[in-house]
Amino acid sequence: MNISVIGTGYVGLVVGACLAETGNSVVCADVDRRKIEGLKRNQLPIYEPGLAPLVERNQQHERLIFTDDVPAAVASASVIFIAVGTPPDEDGSADLRHVLAVAEQIGRHMTRELVVVTKSTVPVGTAAKVSAAVARHARYPFHLCSNPEFLKEGAAVDDFLKPDRVVLGVETDHARSVMAELYAPFVRTGKPIIFMDIPSAEMTKYAANAMLATRISFMNEVASLCERVGANVDHVRKGVGSDPRIGASFLFPGPGYGGSCFPKDVKALIRTAEECGVPLDVLQAVEDVNERQKRRLFTKLSTALGGSVRGTQIAVWGLAFKPQTDDMREAPSLTLIEELLEAGARVCAHDPVATQEARRRLGDRVAFVESNYDAVAGADALVVVTDWNEYRHPDFQRIRQALRQPILIDGRNLYDPVKMVELGFRYDSMGRPVARPVARPATLVA
Numbered sequence: 146m147n148i149s150v151i152g153t154g155y156v157g158l159v160v161g162a163c164l165a166e167t168g169n170s171v172v173c174a175d176v177d178r179r180k181i182e183g184l185k186r187n188q189l190p191i192y193e194p195g196l197a198p199l200v201e202r203n204q205q206h207e208r209l210i211f212t213d214d215v216p217a218a219v220a221s222a223s224v225i226f227i228a229v230g231t232p233p234d235e236d237g238s239a240d241l242r243h244v245l246a247v248a249e250q251i252g253r254h255m256t257r258e259l260v261v262v263t264k265s266t267v268p269v270g271t272a273a274k275v276s277a278a279v280a281r282h283a284r285y286p287f288h289l290c291s292n293p294e295f296l297k298e299g300a301a302v303d304d305f306l307k308p309d310r311v312v313l314g315v316e317t318d319h320a321r322s323v324m325a326e327l328y329a330p331f332v333r334t335g336k337p338i339i340f341m342d343i344p345s346a347e348m349t350k351y352a353a354n355a356m357l358a359t360r361i362s363f364m365n366e367v368a369s370l371c372e373r374v375g376a377n378v379d380h381v382r383k384g385v386g387s388d389p390r391i392g393a394s395f396l397f398p399g400p401g402y403g404g405s406c407f408p409k410d411v412k413a414l415i416r417t418a419e420e421c422g423v424p425l426d427v428l429q430a431v432e433d434v435n436e437r438q439k440r441r442l443f444t445k446l447s448t449a450l451g452g453s454v455r456g457t458q459i460a461v462w463g464l465a466f467k468p469q470t471d472d473m474r475e476a477p478s479l480t481l482i483e484e485l486l487e488a489g490a491r492v493c494a495h496d497p498v499a500t501q502e503a504r505r506r507l508g509d510r511v512a513f514v515e516s517n518y519d520a521v522a523g524a525d526a527l528v529v530v531t532d533w534n535e536y537r538h539p540d541f542q543r544i545r546q547a548l549r550q551p552i553l554i555d556g557r558n559l560y561d562p563v564k565m566v567e568l569g570f571r572y573d574s575m576g577r578p579v580a581r582p583v584a585r586p587a588t589l590v591a
Contacts, residue, residue, distance in 0.1 A: 146170070146327060149222035151215060151247045153180060155191055155301070155405065155472075156264055156294050157228035162196060163305040165203035167330045172210045174218035184211040192471040192498045195302040215247075219254040224323060226292075227251075227275070228264040237412035238420075239268050248275045252282035259287045260323045264294055266350050266410060268417045272314070272343045288320035291343045293350030298404060299469025306331060311338045314346025351417075354410040355428055360395040361402050362434040368398035368576025369441075378576025379558065398575040400477035400530060400556040401438035403466030408435070408475040439480040442528055442556050445573045447488075449526060449552045455489035460524035460548075462517050463531025463557075464496035464503045471499040473506060477556070478530045486510055495520040497533055518543060526552035532559055541568045551582070 146169045150161040153175040161173040175181055180190055187201045203209035212218055219225060229243040244265055251261055263275060272289050279287055291314030296304045311328050315321045321340060332338055341349075368378040378398050386393030402408065411432050418425040447454055466476035473479060482492050493512040496503060500513050514520050517536065521527050521544050529536055537559055545551055545568060553565065555574040562580035565572035572580040 146224055146323075147222050148172070148224045148226065148327075149174060149218040150226045150228055150264075151175075151218065151250075152228035152230070152243075152265070153177070153184060153190075153211065154228065154230055155193070155298070156296065157226070158184075158189065158191065158200070159193065159196060159296060159301045159305055160226055160228055160264060160294070162199040162203060162209060163302065164327070165209040166199055166306070168208065169327075170208060170210075171203070172212060172218045172221060174212050174215045176213060176215060178213045181211045181213045192469075193301050194299065194469055199302060215250055216254040219251050220256045222259065223257060224260045224262065224327065225251055226262045226264045231265050231267055231409075231413075233409045233412050236416060238416040239266070239271075239409070239413045241267065241271060241274065244271065245274060245278045248278035249282065251287075252279040255279075255283060255285055255287065258285050258319075260290055260320050261287050262290045262292045262324070263347075264292055266293065266406070266413075267291075267347060268351070268413055269344050269347045271347060288315070288317045288323075289343060290315050290320045290324055291346035292324070293346060295350075295353065298472055299467060307334070308332065308336055310336055312346050312349050313338060313340050314343035315340060316343055351410050351414040354406050355414050355431070357395050358402055358407045358411050358435070359427065359431045361399070361407075362431040362438070364396045365398050365401065365438045365575070366434055371576040372578070375578060376576075377578070381576075398558065399438075399532075400442050400481070400575075401435045403475035403477055404470075404472055405474045408432075439477045440484065441575075442477070442481045442530065442554060443484040443488075445554050446485075446526055446528060446552075449554065449571055449573060450550075453488070454485060457525040458491045458493060458523060458549075459485055460520040460527040461492055461494040462496075462520065462527065462529045462536050463533055464494055465499035465531055468531055468533045471496075471502050473499055473502050476530075478503075479506065481528065481530060482507065482511060493520045493522075493524060496531065497535060518547065521547040524548055525550050526554065528554040528556065529559060530556050532557040541565075541570075545569055 148164055148169050149172045150157045151174050153173050161171045165171040189197055227244055227247050229247055231239040234240045272291055276289055293312055313324050371378040382396045386396050415425055415428055464478045465471055485492050495514050495517040551570045553570045553572050558574045562572055566580045566582055569582050
């Protein structure tokens with residue numbers, strides 16, 4: 146098929162490269178000429194495992210083309226994916242200006258019957274607005290489809306190539322037939338293509354993200370209660386997650402969720418519900434809990450340092466909102482670092498891939514280092530924010546010797562509290578009792 150993907154952000158790049166991998170002719174278009182020129186040289190604007198070789202291979206075989214000529218991309222296609230951003234507006238609602246601008250372009254420049262697919266995350270009712278925008282200028286028939294993405298950052302390529310399910314909201318048999326053929330190579334193992342009406346497909350994306358965000362915030366609240374009553378959230382999580390009605394996924398406590406999806410989509414769904422007169426009290430609580438959770442690391446650190454961080458140097462391990470990505474949108478590390486700087490602390494930070502993005506956001510207010518061990522040199526405490534694999538089994542003796550004070554705040558529960566005490570650390574994590582070194586009695590000298 147001749148496919149055009151409008152938008153070369155996170156979703157658009159993955160969609161375009163993966164569709165080209167199955168033999169389709171794909172044009173990825175974007176108005177950002179600098180980004181397009183970089184992509185032509187296989188310079189990706191994001192870090193996503195497995196995506197770079199996919200882009201390079203399909204460009205080499207001329208199945209994947211990048212252009213800043215959006216009208217030409219529209220004119221060449223029989224299927225067009227709208228994959229531009231829908232950032233949150235000031236009131237939390239999704240900003241649809243880019244989506245509707247693309248719809249206008251499609252109507253003006255289409256040269257044949259089209260299937261128009263909204264891949265961007267959009268509120269219920271957006272399809273009608275897209276249809277109206279296309280129809281204002283269209284000279285050929287077009288068929289709308291809502292195809293929400295369920296890509297996990299850090300595993301997006303595998304998620305697209307081997308999806309758990311494909312959700313397609315369609316309104317015509319033509320759209321159903323075309324999209325079934327397009328996705329057939331990805332569901333050969335029997336995973337379902339779920340056809341439904343367009344509003345239901347639009348809602349499915351928001352409902353799925355809202356449910357996952359709810360599990361995270363719920364477990365973070367349970368973790369806070371565990372600390373108060375002396376329980377261990379690791380044991381609670383295992384006991385709860387072993388129930389097949391609940392499952393173990395998204396029950397790990399941490400410093401709050403971030404990224405491009407959960408914060409934005411939760412806010413947008415709350416706003417949509419308010420406009421419809423159906424308040425989502427549970428979801429509002431989810432958002433409130435998450436905002437509080439992002440500040441818990443600072444509170445734990447301040448307590449460990451005697452109530453103030455002023456004049457201290459703090460090592461931060463992990464800047465991206467999750468491992469295997471350089472995405473720092475709504476990252477808990479940003480909240481922590483801003484609080485530390487405001488309180489008069491100095492920050493030395495490390496991340497395997499997100500340093501460039503962090504430097505763009507934080508400038509020279511933070512010292513960025515190449516090695517995680519460089520970050521702890523002379524620091525008064527270490528805070529682990531992102532659970533990168535290389536942080537899971539560090540040289541604790543080296544860390545202990547490099548720190549001015551043996552304080553380690555673990556926002557991801559990576560380490561064993563008993564072992565940390567044995568190594569001489571004051572160790573605080575999420576939902577587990579604070580572990581302090583045991584003072585050894587003085588040796589009596591005769």
